[in-house]
Amino acid sequence: MRSRAPWPLAVPAAVAVVFLLLPLLGLLVRAPWRSLPTLLADPLVGEALRLSLVTATLATGVSLLLGVPLAWVLARARFPGRSVLRALVTLPLVLPPVVGGVALFLALGRRGIVGRWLDEWFGLTIPFTPLAVVLAETFVAMPFLVVTVEGALRAADPRFEEASATLGASRWTTFRRVTLPMIGPSVLAGSVLCWARALGEFGATITFAGNFPGRTQTMPIAVYLALETDPEAAIALSLVLLTVSVVILVSLRDRVLNAGVGRP
Numbered sequence: 207m208r209s210r211a212p213w214p215l216a217v218p219a220a221v222a223v224v225f226l227l228l229p230l231l232g233l234l235v236r237a238p239w240r241s242l243p244t245l246l247a248d249p250l251v252g253e254a255l256r257l258s259l260v261t262a263t264l265a266t267g268v269s270l271l272l273g274v275p276l277a278w279v280l281a282r283a284r285f286p287g288r289s290v291l292r293a294l295v296t297l298p299l300v301l302p303p304v305v306g307g308v309a310l311f312l313a314l315g316r317r318g319i320v321g322r323w324l325d326e327w328f329g330l331t332i333p334f335t336p337l338a339v340v341l342a343e344t345f346v347a348m349p350f351l352v353v354t355v356e357g358a359l360r361a362a363d364p365r366f367e368e369a370s371a372t373l374g375a376s377r378w379t380t381f382r383r384v385t386l387p388m389i390g391p392s393v394l395a396g397s398v399l400c401w402a403r404a405l406g407e408f409g410a411t412i413t414f415a416g417n418f419p420g421r422t423q424t425m426p427i428a429v430y431l432a433l434e435t436d437p438e439a440a441i442a443l444s445l446v447l448l449t450v451s452v453v454i455l456v457s458l459r460d461r462v463l464n465a466g467v468g469r470p
Contacts, residue, residue: 230448237445238438245442250419251428255446258425261336262404265343266351269400273351274393278381280352281359292356296349306345307413314341314414338415339422343404350403354396358389402451 211219238245245251280292298306314321314332324330332338366388370380386393408426415422417431425447433440 233441233444233448237441241438242442242445245439246446248439250423251443251446253420254423254425254428254443255450257336257339257420257423258405258447259450261339261343261424262401264340265347265404266397266401268340268344269348269351270393270397273348273396273400274355277352277355278359278385281356296353298346299349299353303346303407303409303411304413307342307410310338310342310345310410310414314338333414334416334418334422336415336421339411339424342410342414343407346407346410347400347403350399351393351396354392354399355389358392359385362388398454402455405451406447 210216276295280288280295311333312318314324316322316325316331316333321332324332332341362385366384367380370384371377375383406426407424408430411422411424412427412430417423417427423431425443429440429443429447432443
């Protein structure tokens with residue numbers, strides 16, 4: 207039965223709502239609505255938006271491919287140092303994005319511990335390329351997926367998987383036919399969070415991929431640069447990002463809320 211929230215909870219909740227929505231209101235109030243079509247007609251805006259959408263989607267795909275198995279290992283496998291591994295793989299959640307960009311550069315740059323070999327053996331240079339954008343976004347966004355899926359796996363009832371095993375199913379079959387459907391809503395929720403984080407990534411991207419219009423300049427970078435020279439253009443670009451994010455989150459709202467973090 208639903209009831210009114212007690213005032214010790216209702217008052218700070220109302221303050222939180224105002225705090226979170228007031229900046230968005232300011233963005234809408236100060237938006238140059240009359241000149242908005244002209245500002246958004248700039249080809250560089252379209253290129254930046256296209257690059258952001260493509261790289262965020264690719265980063266989410268890579269995160270799904272690698273993050274779901276990693277979440278399963280963290281939730282179900284038993285091995286020494288698992289807690290340390292969990293802390294390390296979720297470190298990008300709290301690590302300043304610029305530091306993440308520097309770390310990627312030192313690892314995958316032309317003189318990095320891995321990048322030097324990629325350059326010498328295969329002639330592959332990663333920094334300042336679209337691939338660098340995808341890797342930077344994946345680095346900062348994958349932990350959101352891992353944390354969400356791991357929580358769902360921990361909360362899932364293992365008896366269904368045990369029943370599948372007793373019926374002769376292999377571990378891979380059990381994962382595909384039993385485990386994955388159980389945690390499907392949480393995988394979707396984690397994917398949405400991952401995609402949204404990748405779409406808004408700035409620090410690691412500009413550090414590792416640079417700022418080359420049409421090649422590595424994503425929407426957040428374009429907003430930052432426009433803010434220094436043309437505040438109205440920065441507001442217009444921010445509105446585009448805001449609109450895209452709201453459309454995605456609202457369209458998947460029910461599934462994400464029903465999934466929750468840590469629920470199967």
